[in-house]
Amino acid sequence: MRDALRVFRHLTNYRKLVALHILYTLLSVIFSVFTFAMAIPFLKITFGMQGIPLEKPHFQFTIDSIEQNIGYYLGSFISDHGTMKALLIIVGGLVTMTFFRSMFTYLSMTMLAPIRNGVVRDFRNKLYLKILLLPLAYFSEEKKGDLMTRMSSDIQEIEHSVLSALDALMRSPIQIFVYLSVMFFMSWQLTLFALVLLPLSGYFIGLLGRSLRRTSREAQNRFGSIMSVVEETLGGMRIIKAFVAEKRIEDYFVRQNEEYTRVMNRIYRRRYLASPMTEFLGVVTVGFIIWYGGVLILGEGGQITGEIFIAYIMIFSQIIPPAKSFTTAQYNISKGLASADRVNAVLDTVNPITSAPGAIAAQDFHEAIEYKDVQFEYGEEPVIRGVTFTIRKGETVALVGPSGSGKTTLADLLPRFYDVTGGRVTIDGADIRTLKLDHLRGLMGNVNQEPILFNDTIANNIAFGVVTATREEIVAAARVANAHEFIMQFEQGYDTNIGDRGLKLSGGQRQRLSIARAVLKNPPILILDEATSSLDTESERLVQEALENLMKERTSLVIAHRLSTVRNADKILVLQEGVIVEEGTHDQLMEQNGLYQKLYNMQTFNGS
Numbered sequence: 329m330r331d332a333l334r335v336f337r338h339l340t341n342y343r344k345l346v347a348l349h350i351l352y353t354l355l356s357v358i359f360s361v362f363t364f365a366m367a368i369p370f371l372k373i374t375f376g377m378q379g380i381p382l383e384k385p386h387f388q389f390t391i392d393s394i395e396q397n398i399g400y401y402l403g404s405f406i407s408d409h410g411t412m413k414a415l416l417i418i419v420g421g422l423v424t425m426t427f428f429r430s431m432f433t434y435l436s437m438t439m440l441a442p443i444r445n446g447v448v449r450d451f452r453n454k455l456y457l458k459i460l461l462l463p464l465a466y467f468s469e470e471k472k473g474d475l476m477t478r479m480s481s482d483i484q485e486i487e488h489s490v491l492s493a494l495d496a497l498m499r500s501p502i503q504i505f506v507y508l509s510v511m512f513f514m515s516w517q518l519t520l521f522a523l524v525l526l527p528l529s530g531y532f533i534g535l536l537g538r539s540l541r542r543t544s545r546e547a548q549n550r551f552g553s554i555m556s557v558v559e560e561t562l563g564g565m566r567i568i569k570a571f572v573a574e575k576r577i578e579d580y581f582v583r584q585n586e587e588y589t590r591v592m593n594r595i596y597r598r599r600y601l602a603s604p605m606t607e608f609l610g611v612v613t614v615g616f617i618i619w620y621g622g623v624l625i626l627g628e629g630g631q632i633t634g635e636i637f638i639a640y641i642m643i644f645s646q647i648i649p650p651a652k653s654f655t656t657a658q659y660n661i662s663k664g665l666a667s668a669d670r671v672n673a674v675l676d677t678v679n680p681i682t683s684a685p686g687a688i689a690a691q692d693f694h695e696a697i698e699y700k701d702v703q704f705e706y707g708e709e710p711v712i713r714g715v716t717f718t719i720r721k722g723e724t725v726a727l728v729g730p731s732g733s734g735k736t737t738l739a740d741l742l743p744r745f746y747d748v749t750g751g752r753v754t755i756d757g758a759d760i761r762t763l764k765l766d767h768l769r770g771l772m773g774n775v776n777q778e779p780i781l782f783n784d785t786i787a788n789n790i791a792f793g794v795v796t797a798t799r800e801e802i803v804a805a806a807r808v809a810n811a812h813e814f815i816m817q818f819e820q821g822y823d824t825n826i827g828d829r830g831l832k833l834s835g836g837q838r839q840r841l842s843i844a845r846a847v848l849k850n851p852p853i854l855i856l857d858e859a860t861s862s863l864d865t866e867s868e869r870l871v872q873e874a875l876e877n878l879m880k881e882r883t884s885l886v887i888a889h890r891l892s893t894v895r896n897a898d899k900i901l902v903l904q905e906g907v908i909v910e911e912g913t914h915d916q917l918m919e920q921n922g923l924y925q926k927l928y929n930m931q932t933f934n935g936s
Contacts, residue, residue, distance in 0.1 A: 346498070356429045465746060493660045495653075500650035551588055703748060716751075723883060738903070790822075808847045826838075
């Protein structure tokens, strides 16, 4: 129930529409009651069940008084104009009442459309924003395909299952309340009898609904696994084909899909059981009420009359559809809440990397970056072990070492992609955890080993994150990054769309665009994750030249795999298993005859 309330809490943003929906629903139900109430006096007079009252009865708010007054006016009309004209009046009244009932029903439904679509929009916005704000560590543990499923399929399931039940959840209680009130007014004995039977029906329906929710959660989890397989297949198609692994991947996908199909079959069997079970229980309830009504009519004292019982059954029959809708809505909600659980699991994820209360604004960088006894663990596995060093303003410091030594992790701690588990990182003496997160990252520019570009134009990729950039500034940044010439070779120049992840460009071109993006941002601190490691000789020369232009008069932290690219660094830190084992300039490290010299000689030998 708590999960359902979390979904329906979004309705507070649409109070006016909800109020109008309830009002129109109430009016449609009232006109529906009037339609059936008109039949009582007509049945009595037309079929000779009672004579026409000769004098106008005194009005009291009782079923007998209302019958007698309607009977008096209708009987007088029949006496003066005949039964056929009275029948026309009754039919006209029924048509009029039905028109107003239908009109208000339509108006109530039109209020639901913006509510349903608005709540789905709000859910998507909240989930997307949450994904943007979550730390990188979250995405290393979660499958992208599963997250995409939560954004698409799960939210769509909430719309189809939970929000589609909104009408039943709001309309059905109103209908049931109004009809029950009228039924109490007509015969409290029959109505109490009905109220004993209806909860029993609801209990059996609830058992099935709880089972459906569990199965639906399993189905959504399996669908997330399927989407993860698809996402991995699309991303690794080159390797799949190179290793002739199509059959293996196909078999794995088929197994996952078969499991999902099996679970969905169970879900549909339960869903299809809802309607016939509700209908059967409704007929059983009606059967008992007809029996008990017969007892009241035929028993001693005749506690209700035949025509009242007929009208009562007509009104009670109107409770069955909303009751059925209400129970069907419960089934749908049970299925949809499994998706809501998965969406809420992301929304409820605590983001440990946020701006602390009272965080300091950091507009510029003046003196130095310091790593002080920094430690970091992935889970319980230590990655960085007590690292201490300083990067002064204007210096270029390079991190080198074998794969897995912690170079990228150490660099990722600076923009707080991860937070240290021990020690601290400071900028100008202030712990970076005390700085506003957006200000901290605003001081930095990143150029990664794998260029990260978006399916957009060249201009928009260069200006990414700099909303005020002019075309002149974009072109100037591209010139600094040695990108202007190849950009102008495209027919549309800077307005050329580069495709998914920039796949229309070569590796060197993509890297120069990412450098141009960093140039345009013009940050005082640069983090470079070996931007030339995967390029050919000509592209590497152009990119290296662009990097040198970018690094002028800036403070740079460089992750280097090719040691030849950092020979001119002010300081080189050699890492091994999360510890700095050597430190100095290129010449100093070569003289130490240690790990750096060994790595450098190996690369030089391989290069020759």
